[in-house]
Amino acid sequence: MAKAPEQSIYDVIYDIVRMVPKGRVTSYGAIAAAIGVKSGARMVGYAMNACHSTKPKVPAHRVVNRNGLLTGKHHFTPPEKMEQLLKKEGIKVKDDKVVDFDKLFWDPVMELLG
DSSP: OOOOOOOOHHHHHHHHHHHSOTTOBEEHHHHHHHTTOTTOHHHHHHHHHTOTTOSSOOOGGGEEOTTSBOTTGGGSSSTTHHHHHHHHTTOOEETTEETTHHHHBOOHIIIIIO
């Protein structure tokens, strides 16, 4: 009997990020907690850095640090693209930080498991 291919941890991360609604943001740590790896925020960052050619598309611009800072912007070309994509979705950004971060925050644990 053929065994189904295992989904990689990056694929699981990408599936969660694809669920973040337009106009909302989440954090590396929140995604890590959702997959059961609370200290895995850095791994989520590596996954976001590796996703730019992934199909279907992964909205990595919606993933920011725990304070709402656009710490991943340097992995976009040009770096201003992360902010441009967020603004296109109606998210205000000032000094590389999401305005009203707490209000716009999408927690995958609460949204998907709550």
